[in-house]
Structures are given as structure tokens and as C-alpha cells.
Amino acid sequence: MAKVMGEIIIDIERCKGCELCFDACPKEAIQLSDTINSKGYQFAIKVNDLCNGCASCALVCPDAVITVYRKVDKAKRPVKVIEIED
Amino acid sequence: MSERTYVDIEAELTDQPINFDEDICLAENVVYVKPQTLIDIPMHYCPGCGHSTAHKILMEVVDEMGIQEEIIGVAPVGCSVFAYHYMNVDMQEAAHGRACAVATGIKRIMPEKYVFTYQGDGDLAAIGTAETVHAANRGENILVVFINNGIYGMTSGQMAPTTLPGMVTTTSPYGRDVKTQGHPLYISNLLANLPGVAYVSRHSVHTPNNVRKAKKSLAKALEYQKQGLGFCLVEIVTNCPSNWKMTPKQSNQFVEEKMIPFYPLGDIKVPEGK
Amino acid sequence: MGDLKLMKGNEALSEAMIRAGCDAYFGYPITPQSEVLEYLAREASQRTGMVVLQAESEVAAINMIYGAAGAGRRVMTTSSSPGISLMQEGLSYIASAELPCLLANVVRGGPGLGTIQPSQADYFQSVKGGGHGDYKLIVLAPSSVQEMVDFVKLGFELGEKYRNPVMILTDGAIGQMMEKVVLFEQMPRKTEFPDWATTGKKPGKDRNYITSLHIQSEKMEEINLRLQAKYKEIEKNEIRYQAVNLDDAEYVFTGFGLVARICIKAMEMARAKGYKVGVIRPITVFPFPTQVYADIAPQLKGILDVEMNAGQMVEDVRLSVNGATKVEFYGRMGGMIPSPEEILENFERIYIKGETK
Incomplete structure (x- = not known):
């Protein structure tokens, strides 16, 4: 099976540190920063390399601060923006 | 996006830098990005507020259907009074509770456009009950996005028509006593009984899967509007961390454990043959 | 020259509304102006495709007016005193959001449920604002059935010129009495709408939004000053006696x-x-x-x-x-x-x- 690699970019200035993405992440890849942004919020940061680009964090993020990338090695196929599952 | 990103300050934050793979962060690999139709400014909502999530998925649907130029929204009074600051579509700000009447005025003269209202529980199910019920009963071909968090958020935590029995608010400080303060109003179920109503569905946005389902439901409702099927209502049961006096996580737990058992999720009414 | 007819005040007003190319009427029955909705329901949509809708209340009617006026359409509602009281909330919002619309108050005796006989007791409510906040309606007071007709056309024009709600302040006697009237020719309905109207975002342009909410005091004062300047302009240009x-x-x-x-x-x-x-x-x-x-x-x-x-x-x-x-x-x-x-x-x-x- 092809290896799935993911990456997230967090707009830390917009992050309000609500922590909802932590529970959503199946890989426990997100935690709270030690420092604060200009609004005074501690913000979400990625803490490991296990991200597979499932976008769960982005889905629950109220402020839409997370951009998610996903790359499938070797078997490159277009990924639909948010697959809707029943 | 603001200038300071994770990448820029990674070094400042962690002793062990996390591998950031630039080969993955390419436009072709994007699986989630903020919807274009959501205006790129910070939203005023509290951290973890379901309003923001609901705004986001509604605008994702508008983006994906490509109807930004064909849709007119009506904002309510309540926490989401500034919805028109965030949604990059033509909008009108209605008086408290009157969104369905305003939407009726818009839709009747422009039946070819999509029209939605975005209303909270106080707006839709208390002060605006008459406007909502009659717009539904006339089968106005509009989408109502109904945000139910069981509390008045903007005025800082008073009892709403949908407040759960026993729930503490600033105006039910000993818990809602249904004998004196009335019962929670199942407005969606009530509306579903009306022949003019095509689609009523209840969702939440507290988990990724629920977000997906809520979004799909909004898309369905707009599709039904296009087909002229009648009044569609999507209820989103959500949280109010600040006024429930909880952390966002705790509030989502409350949604899961208390709100959803009381307001079960799923379709309440679907158009015939759908 | 238009048609010469013998008509009841309320019906003449309704006929004028159709002929003025009105796009929508939202109203609720109340004596002594119920003929308006009846006449329009019978005549309007067949002749011009105008939207005529019986709302569930005057509260809903005025908010439907807000919605349709916000989309840049020519819209009108009518009512009588108790109903106009219910509309005051909406009128305040309409005045603040600067939406043109026309309404007629076929005044009856009050206070309270009062009587269905003619009165002029709503003068203060009409000319001093009526709802909350500092705002004014342009108020036209017809004294004949002919003016019920003429002021519909004039009212729409003034409303659109100043982006302001206009009221025809009449009474149960003029609404109910029959006189000969000269009706103006049918005007076409508008096909182009103002830049500010919410008709769907235009490509390459900012979205339009209509609101009366400006949470910053500085901004709200600015809006108030703009409104007051407009009322001064109206006082300068539009006095008729x-x-x-x-x-x-x-x-x-x-x-x-x-x-x-x-x-x-x-x-x-x-x-x-x-x-x-x-x-x-x-x-x-x-x-x-x-x-x-x-x-x-x-x-x-x-x-x-x-x-x-x-x-x-x-x-x-x-x-x-x-x-x-x-x-x-x-x-x-x-x-x-x-x-x-x-x-x-x-x-x-x-x-x-x-x-x-």
C-alpha cells in the first residue's frame, strides 16, 4: 500500500487555542504552544510527524485556521476536497 | 493569512524541530483550506464556538456549489448578528426574530436566487416563532440554518426556549424548572409537521464526522431549494462554552452527553422520494 | 391624459400602486383599509406580475418589505393605526438601513383598539419618528381620492430619491369615500436595480449588505449625522403645501x-x-x-x-x-x-x- 503523508499549516495568529483539534486528531499530532500569539491565545502546534492529512483537525476547527495537505507516494491521485461520507 | 506561520517560528517553539515537509505542502496536495467565501478576517466568536464552524461549512457549501453570486443571506440578532461580516455573499441584517419574514420578501421577488437565514434559538424559536412558523407553513422556498445551543449567548447566558430542563442559566439560576419556566421547544419537530416544509434535519458540529454530515445536509437543503421543494431547515445542535461556563472541550462533551440525547440527530423530515 | 374613474380611496390607492410599477405588496387586513389587499389580490399579479402576499401580521409584513426593499424593488404596504404601531420596529430598521419604501396609514380612532372611524391621531407617530431612534419618514397627507393616487407615484419617487421610507398619512374617510379620479398611465416595472441592492454578489465587486447595526459609537454617530443631513436636505427641497x-x-x-x-x-x-x-x-x-x-x-x-x-x-x-x-x-x-x-x-x-x- 502506498504511503500517505500529511502536513498541516496552522495560522497561529488566528488560532484561539480552543483545543478542539487535539481530540479530533487520531495521531495526537497537535498540542498547545508554550507561547502566545498577539491576541494572547496559546495556539495549536504540530508536535509529531505522524500526520496523514486526514483533515479531521481542520473540519472541527471553528476558525478555519488549519490548511491540510496530503500526498500519496508513488500512486499519485487527485484527492477531492473533503470527501463526504455517510 | 497572517504573516507569522508555524513554519516561521518553529525554531522558537520547540527544542526538537518537527519535520516540515515542503514537498507535501503543494497546491496540488491541499485537502482542506479555508473556504474562499468566508471572509479572511478573525471571527468575533469565543474560542471553540460552534457558530464559527457552522459559518465555515455553510460557506464551503456555497463555494462547492459555485453559487456565491446567486445567494442572499439574512443574518439574525444574537451572537451571529455579524454573520454578514464573515460571509462574502450579499446579506441583510434582520430585526430580532424577523429573518424568515425578510427572507420571504427577498425570495418572493427573486425566486430564482438562493435565500438562506441563519438564526439562533432565541431568534428563531422565541421572538421569531410566528415569522418562522408562517414562512414554513407557506412553504417559502428558503433554507433556515438554525443554531441551537440552548442559551442566549449575546446577552450573556439567559434561558432560551431550547434550554434543557434543569440547565442553569443566568435567568434560571436554580436550573430550568419546566413547571414555571416552560418546556424546551422542539421547534424543528413542530415545523416538520407542516405540509409546506420539505426538509428538516438535525446535526451537530462537535466531531469531524458530524461536521461532514452537517455540511452534507446544508448542501442537500440548497439542492432542494433549487428544485423548488419548499421550506428547508437544518438545525445544528452546538455549544456555548463561555455561557455554559465550560472549556470548549467540556462544552462539546456536554453536547454529546446532554444535548444530543435530548435533541437526537438525524433527518426529521425528508422530501418524498429522497 | 389618464383614465377618469369613480373610485373608493383605498381602491384608487391600490390601482395607483399597480400603475406605478410596484414590485411587491405585503400586508395584513385591518379596517378601514382591507380593500387594498383585496383589490391587489384580485388585480395585481395578473396585470403586472407584482407580488402580493397576505402576511401573518403587520410585524411580518413590514419585515417582508425590508427584505424586498433591500433587493432594490419598489415595495409598498398599507395598514391602519394599530397595525402601523406594530410596524414601528421594522420602520426604524428600514429608516436606519436607508431603504426606500412606501406605506399608507389609513388612520382610525385610538388609542388602543379604538374605533374603525376616521381620525388623525397618528400625526405624532408619523411625523416625529414613531419607532425607536432619531429618524423621520417623509409624510404626505392627501385630502382627496385624487391625491391618494398622485401621492403613490410621488411617494415612490421621493423614497427612491432619498432612500427613505415614505408614508401616506390618510384616514378612514378618504380611504372609504368615492370620488372621481384621473389615473396615470401604467408604468413599467423596474428591470435595473440600485448598486446597493442585495441581489446576489456581483463578480469583481464587494458584496452588498444591508444593516442598521454599527456597534462602534463613532460609526453610529456618523450614521445619525448622515440621516440628519438627509432630513435637512428633504426639508430644503420637498416642502409642499x-x-x-x-x-x-x-x-x-x-x-x-x-x-x-x-x-x-x-x-x-x-x-x-x-x-x-x-x-x-x-x-x-x-x-x-x-x-x-x-x-x-x-x-x-x-x-x-x-x-x-x-x-x-x-x-x-x-x-x-x-x-x-x-x-x-x-x-x-x-x-x-x-x-x-x-x-x-x-x-x-x-x-x-x-x-x-
């Missing part, structure tokens, strides 16, 4: 709407008895024709203000003359209409015999 026999007048009878007609009859009777009486009838009650009163006041021995209420416009007349002459009031209430004889009698009592009561 009728003046009869002012040249040699020593006394003036004044009243608006229906009462002005009765005042003219009373004036004729007074002149027959040798009293030099003129009549001033404000046609626009906001903006109020202050200057005409101020100008004539020095030559007068007194003004008799006659209204079908407890004395409302009389305050504006007194402010206008600013003490330059005596202003007395005679009024009937609760649906009663003063007769010309009554007016003359009270004029003689006050000004000739000098009795106060």
Missing part, C-alpha cells in the same frame, strides 16, 4: 388631510360673513411647511388649527409662528369629524367673541 386666500387674510384656518377640505368650506362661510380668513394646508407634514406660517404670522390676528385629534399638528404650527401670532386649536376625536359650521362657530367664539371656553 396649499395656501388659499392668504393675501388679505387676518385669520388662518389650518389643518391637514380631510380636515383641510372642511376648513376651506368653513373659510368660504366665514368670508361670506365678512371675516378675512385664509387656509394653509400642509401637504407634506414632514417636512413641515414652517416658513409659510412664519411669513404670514405678522399680518394675522390669529390661527385656528383644526384636527381630528386632541391637538398634535398644532404644536408644529406654534413652533413655526414662534409667538408671532395667536394659535388656537379646535379638534374632534374618537372618529368624529368636525363640520364647517362647527369650525366657524368655534372661530367666532375664540376670535370674535373672545371666549376661551
